[in-house]
Amino acid sequence: MTPPFPRRRRLLSMLALSPLAAPLSSAFGATCGPTGATTAGPFYVRNADHLSDINPHRLPGTPMHVEGTVYGGADGRQPLPGAIVELWHCDTDGAYHPNGSGDISRYDPLEINLRGIGLTDATGTYRFDSIVPGHYGPRRRHIHWRVVAEGHRPLVTQSYWLDERGTVRERRDGVDRNPEDCRWVRFEANAAGVQRGRFDIVLVPVS
Numbered sequence: 001m002t003p004p005f006p007r008r009r010r011l012l013s014m015l016a017l018s019p020l021a022a023p024l025s026s027a028f029g030a031t032c033g034p035t036g037a038t039t040a041g042p043f044y045v046r047n048a049d050h051l052s053d054i055n056p057h058r059l060p061g062t063p064m065h066v067e068g069t070v071y072g073g074a075d076g077r078q079p080l081p082g083a084i085v086e087l088w089h090c091d092t093d094g095a096y097h098p099n100g101s102g103d104i105s106r107y108d109p110l111e112i113n114l115r116g117i118g119l120t121d122a123t124g125t126y127r128f129d130s131i132v133p134g135h136y137g138p139r140r141r142h143i144h145w146r147v148v149a150e151g152h153r154p155l156v157t158q159s160y161w162l163d164e165r166g167t168v169r170e171r172r173d174g175v176d177r178n179p180e181d182c183r184w185v186r187f188e189a190n191a192a193g194v195q196r197g198r199f200d201i202v203l204v205p206v207s
Helices: 168-172
Strands: 063-072 084-088 115-119 125-131 142-148 155-161 195-198
Touching: 084 125, 115 125
Parallel strands: 063 195
Antiparallel strands: 063 125, 084 115, 084 142, 142 155
């Protein structure tokens, strides 16, 4: 069963690009979709804060900027404004904050980090800033996502780092085997040392 989702709240900071930002391109072009689903994992916390910078407690790590467009419609090519995009990931040492699940009200605010919710803007675009996650166990480096848009099926998925595709770590990771091309994201450093990547998401309409 899909976990309950928090009420929409206005997030103006999601609608403006950072001065350091420049257009990003997908690793595989605009031929993706629909985006494949996979497990939310053991560290999903409901009702996370609405943030564009999901590292408010300033954990150390390489700065990361991820953005993309949420698409839908019958052809999978219609940008979806107002879609709810949620992401969460581990820190550079492989730990989640909090290291648990359930509702966010169970935790002290100082325990909450590297997870947040935003809305797509008028062009269907979302943007988040964080730090590059590390590894834990045999898992590939990854980001968890949950995306909800009116008239479409909710999606829970994970995206991966393109430079780990075909590696020993990928072969040893038994979770979410053989993800489609578009869930492998190419991250590249800009002049400020921020690792920047684009992850476009395609939702399936409710039939």
